[in-house]
Amino acid sequence: MPEYPDELIRDLLRDGLSSEELEGLQRQDKDEDRFEQVLRLEQERLEWPERILLCLQAHLYVVEKDDGSKVVRCDCGQEFGDYQRNWKESALVFERAGADADAIYRGPRVADPDWSILREFYCPGCATQLDVEVVPRGYPFIFNVELDLGAVELRRQ
Ligand SMILES: [Zn+2]
Structure with missing residues (x-):
């Protein structure tokens, strides 16, 4: 090992x-x-004085606050609310034309620019780009991961 x-x-x-x-x-x-x-x-x-329960992705963590709530927090300290909500709802969003997506996806994986948009998500506290998604127009924000922190707690015991 x-x-x-x-x-x-x-x-x-x-x-x-x-x-x-x-x-x-x-x-x-x-x-x-x-x-x-x-x-x-x-x-x-x-x-941080509060306990980090897990590292969600680059720059984002789930933290247990003193009142028992579990929130998503950026490494700059900006909070995005309860971890069971999609943190993207509290981020700054920049939507770009789908044609810009061919800078990310090329060849057969490129989305049809007439049907898609490129969304960039930024932290309101430090302006770090936290995520990018290419989706059809009007598509809801993708919830990257829905957590079961009960399982995390079991593993840590
Ligand atoms: Zn931040």
């Missing part, structure tokens, strides 16, 4: 690994305690 030093995992979280190092990590078995190790390192880095 491989065990990686904190320094290596910190570099991984900050995109500080070379492509060779990253490939080497990807080919090996995951540590059984990687989940807990990442939470611990992010908790140390962000220095």
Whole structure:
């Protein structure tokens, strides 16, 4: 069972690994305690008094507040509300023409520009781009992941 030093995992979280190092990590078995190790390192880095329950995606975390509520929070501190709501509803949204999507998707995967739009989601607190989606016009915001934090709690016991 491989065990990686904190320094290596910190570099991984900050995109500080070379492509060779990253490939080497990807080919090996995951540590059984990687989940807990990442939470611990992010908790140390962000220095939030509230407990981080999980890392949702780059820049976004689910945090348990003192009143027991569980919210999505950006690493800048901006909160997006209850984790069971789609955080995109509280983000800044920039919609672009579907034709711009061919900068992201090419060839047979490109969406028909007449039918699609490109949506960019930004944090209102730090202006970091948090997500991009290409969808048909009028399509609701995609809810990337619906969480079952009960399962997370079980795993941590
Ligand atoms: Zn932010």
